Amino acid sequence: MAMFSQALDVLLTTPAVFFAIIGVAWGILGGALPGLSPSITMALLLPFTYSLDPASAIVLLAATYIGAEYGGSIPAILIRTPGTNAAAATVIDGFEMNRQGKAGLALGISLYSGVIGSLIGLVMLVALSEPLSAVALSFRPPSYFALGILGLSVIASLSGGSLVKGLIAAVLGLMVATIGTDPVTGGNRFTFGTADLLAGVEPVLIMVGLFAVSELFVQTAEQGGQIRVESRARIEFPGIALARRLVPAQIIGSIIGTFEGVMPGAGGTVASFMSYNEARRWSRHKEEFGNGSPEGVAAPETANNTVAATAIIPLLSFGIPGSNSTAVLLGGFLIHGITVGPMIFVKSASTVYGLYGGMLVASIALLFIGMAMMGPCIWLVNRPRAYLNAFILALIFSGVFSIHQSLFDLVLVLIAGVVGFAMRMLKFPFLPTVLGLVLGYLIESNYRRSLVLSGGDHSIFLEDPIAVGFLAVAAVFVIGSLLQPALAAWRSRRRGEIRDVRG
């Protein structure tokens, strides 16, 4: 009860409510601009938080995170370009729905799934902060290695047609992940003497190149009339029957979002891909996935907004930022002289409870601000293609440039765009590349760290119960998805036989 009164106190005595709303609006804009990740959108605000009271400053940053996780889905649906890394999974079915003239519905599903995800994530943050942080503590290097392998096993079922092409694409991502500083010795790998590559290649650059720039290339290369997307200029929420159908996908999204949020390093991107995959696995309409399934939008969008809340759990209870976004949030705490860690609930309780209250306001405000900003966004996509493409290219480049003010980053994005164009032409899937890139470092560093711990003995992976569990689940995934085509063929043959008998 003390918590509620303190939260209410902060909301009533500081401008936190105002900043929650500003944060959501800014977050949606930043998320919707391809190249501006949630962490960059938040970082752009950091200088302005110096002069605010601590609670307002933290609420502003957290609300931006919430807004950005939703905002990322707008360009994903409208122009096939994920505005944020975590919206990459939304592209698949969201853009397909747009092509079928259901952009308004896709955006509506994304918005209300985001609101549901934020609210569930917030409940998790408030209620489970302590028990869940105990889980994070029992993760040892072998467990993290196994977690990464589990993430990679998703590739088996993400590859679309050809598993071999999927694996090649994944290896490409893993190779890019080895660029930079060696995680164990500290030496340089594949930096070609460039200081720009020392810290490795940021996944966001590759993603922007693969998804956005290659799309522009493809559209430029297309001859004749452009396919104009007939979007309804109004946001549309699903009817009761459809909303009911989306519930399982949203539950899957919020469960996976909760787990991934709590584990440092996993983050919203892994969560949205995994929940997309799980939603398909458990769906009654599997065949619609990839062809404009509303569940394929609801699951990842619920997951990434859940992560926006649950990623704060390890930050608050250990002071460990599990992602770039929470690292920026940590910076917000540090600016105001608040030590984040186990003692924060004792020493700065009112700020923490103010944060909870502000996030509640932001989650609800997301619904209304999201609706208000939808119109302009849909208007934008119906502009003539040539203008729009030029505008997108300018947005991508200015967004990428704003990260480090580096021309080198622009070159990387262009290279990734060319590679992406070639992959599209040769029908290689992108998603395994992105997963390899995101998970490569996690897997490699923890694999080698485990072996340093054990002195080179591989049995360390079998002695860690969490690792054994994850690896077993990964094995089941891979074998299952390999057997699936055979199983489906066998089933349809049996059905055929039955029909024959009947006939």
Next chain:
Amino acid sequence: MKAIKAAILAAALGLAAQQAAADDYPVDTVTLVTHSSVGGGSDVFLRELAKYLGPKLGANVIVENVKGGSGANAMARLVASPADGSVFYATTPTFIYTSLLSNPEATYKDLEPLVNVFSDPEVIYTAAGSDFKSLKDVVAKAKESRGTWGAANPASLERQLLERLKTAAGVEAAIVTHEGGGDMMINVLNGTLDIGVGEVQELQSQLEAKQVRILATFTADRIATQPDVPTVKESGYDVVARKFRGLAGPKGLPENVIAAWEKAIPELLEDPDYKAAYTAANLRPEFIPHDEYVTFIDEFGTDTAKFLKDSGVIE
């Protein structure tokens, strides 16, 4: 009456002297460059410093974040700047490691150390629930079975200290590197690691929550806030380190600029408001004047290069 007159005179003289110092500083605006991002360690250090430094130095002080390449970009920015006292770089051991590891176009050797301001004590800590009561226990465990010691980053002062401790104690311990202090903290807390090495201010919240215990410090003397904790040297292993936080400028800094800083920094460290701010942030003042600092950085660079070669990181 005489006393009052003297006081007024002294005050007037003091004011005049201060005025003179203000006029003497050759530029109006001083830019302090850091490679850390807004809110990061060096950034907080500089912004706090900038707030109090302006009046003492007689110039506007602003902070600029030049990110990328773990300091390589910031060093290049410094080398391309005029040596007139208008641009300085916040030095930490990182700038030496980056110089040695990645052969950037500009290295620490192309910069001139100005003065040192603070020093962060590096300490050895263990989980509060562990059986290790002293550094001796840790070494004893490493002698009979496999010791597991953690350092936050692969190319870091922390790892260098552990390698030296390993040699000094004559044991074979696994030195496990991480992707930052938070990452390592989990492995210390869950018992994967026997010990970790880190700065006191990074441990502050875990210390307050009594989740970790400090076993020894790498400082030359015991640290004031932990008077019961022995130094590593007292425990019988001759390993001492200073994790410095200071400033460096382009080569060929003018005498009057150096003099202005050598005067301003010690004054600043005594300023009650600033003292309260940096004490709260767990920074420990350690002023090193220009000449001594140049030698110190040079020796630090030579030692580090030797360590990196011996451990096979660079050729």
